[in-house]
Amino acid sequence: MEVDSARSDVSPLPREEYVEQAHLFEVLGARMRENIPAQEILESLREEILVTTKLPMAVDFMLAELRHLGAFATAMERLPHYFTPFQAFVMAEAENDRQRFDLRVGLEILRREAAYRAEGASRQGLFLYQLEVLCRNRMGYDAGLDAIAKDSAFDEHWRNWILTVRRQIGIVDMADLLFVRSEFYHERKAAEQGSPALFNELVAEATAQGFPPLFGRQEGRIAWANRKKDPLLLFGALHRQLGYPEAPRSAVADPEERLLPVLARRVEQLEARLKLVEEEQRGGIDLHRFYKPTDFDGVTGEG
Incomplete structure (x- = not known):
């Protein structure tokens, strides 16, 4: 298999x-x-x-x-x-x-x-991603x-x-979880028993018991090489070899990036208030610019 x-x-x-x-x-x-x-x-x-x-x-x-x-x-x-x-x-x-x-x-x-x-x-790449x-x-x-x-x-x-x-x-190392469900696991097991020809028999036996290999030889070798290491190293190697997309991650927030939009909004608010104050000092605020032209339809100014 x-x-x-x-x-x-x-x-x-x-x-x-x-x-x-x-x-x-x-x-x-x-x-x-x-x-x-x-x-x-x-x-x-x-x-x-x-x-x-x-x-x-x-x-x-x-x-x-x-x-x-x-x-x-x-x-x-x-x-x-x-x-x-x-x-x-x-x-x-x-x-x-x-x-x-x-x-x-x-x-x-x-x-x-x-x-x-x-x-x-x-399936392998989708799950790992x-x-x-x-x-x-x-x-x-x-x-x-x-x-x-x-x-x-x-x-x-x-x-x-x-x-x-x-x-x-x-609880269990992620590399071990991948390794034992790979073809490479059965290949090593057959080699340990001194008969590489047992590989197909071991795979058939595992499949009959409901535990068929889900990963190929390559993924199993990568998992074996990354046992007891940082899981991110395992993912990095699998990503390079299998070609599935790199997982996006949340970037470290930049305080200045968050602060600048807030300051920009406050500056805009201050500018708007200053314009209103200047208009009032020059003789009053023109309220017409706060309304649509249709808002004054039918208004005659008579009490």
Whole structure:
């Protein structure tokens, strides 16, 4: 038996859906940096998105939820046939006021995942990308791995193993968890018994018991080489070798970057107040500029 670690189509939606999803998340993140309201962004994106996809209908629903509840995550949770549980989880974490997780980072996470699926993702790469996202951004492993396990991209064997990782992460070395479910583990076991020909028999036996290899020889070798090391070194090596996207991470906040917009708004407020004071000293404030021309229709000035 040989694990197919090459990229294969494990995405439940057509490629064009993921291409448009990636565009949606990219534009949302970019325009939010310009302080454009999310509702306005979605309304304009509704016209940009390819109408032959189902994303425009999803955007309409997201707009409705945004107007009523002020959040994206609830809409994504209520569209499980279109958005994955992991996508909804990431958005919920980004919108949680108690978490120090930037919404723009969350959108970039979703953009990279959608683009990866559009290119043709492998189960190994998809799982490792999602797990690295949880690790690097200090998101909850319990709820995060549960959301990953519910992704339709993973079959029953993968789902059972992901839930095992959920129970054992932090107790068992992540490299060991990967190693024992790889082809390289059975290869070493056969070599230790002095008969490399036993490899196929060991794999068949493990598969019959419900524990087939989920990772190939290459991933197993990387995991073996990174045992008892920082998990980030493991992720770095796997990312380089498997070619899945690099997991975005929250940047260290720059105090000056946060302070400058606040100061700019205060300066604008002071300028507006000074103009009002100057107008009053010159003979009064012209109130007409605070109203639309139609506001004075029918007004004659008579008591």
